[in-house]
Amino acid sequence: SQTIHQWPATLVQPVGSPLSLECTVEGTSNPNLYWYRQAAGRGLQLLFYSVGIGQISSEVPQNLSASRPQDRQFILSSKKLLLSDSGFYLCAWSLGETQYFGPGTRLLVL
């Protein structure tokens, strides 16, 4: 069966520091991968999605970037974090229509 991992689970970072969040999927090949952000008490905002290695589409222009160096690995990065980057970051995968979410990374920028 398929499993999706995210790490770290929680992260506290100072403003202006870099960021790297990792997501990996097991048990499937060539999934679509997604990064979402959820601010406290808010909905889910799609940040990036990828249909294959090296293929990234950005939904929201901001100081974040994404990369897909391997088929089942999706990385979210930032060179300089802002206070507004705080939130719950969720990775998701799909092969068809249904998306399955990872456990998330809770990021607090101070």
Added chain:
Amino acid sequence: GENVEQHPSTLSVQEGDSAVIKCTYSDSASNYFPWYKQELGKRPQLIIDIRSNVGEKKDQRIAVTLNKTAKHFSLHITETQPEDSAVYFCAASYSGYALNFGKGTSLLVTP
């Protein structure tokens, strides 16, 4: 792009009552409509979904209805239980490519 509106933002019901959450979408090309349940601090979990070639789908106490003409779909939970308390999100997409989520409904079921 697709815009999904969800109402109400909060809903409180007594145990055993029914709960209904409604969503509207703007893009008539959307053909996939999932519902997710998110418990506090956890990931969203798919609870039910419906495709545009179906008007209603039921899974035990949960049902979803879709009105393509009016571009709205609803989640119905019957015989609510305290463990149904969570935030529920609707979403819409064309062939599941990029889900557009509603802002969520916080459901509280009181004993």
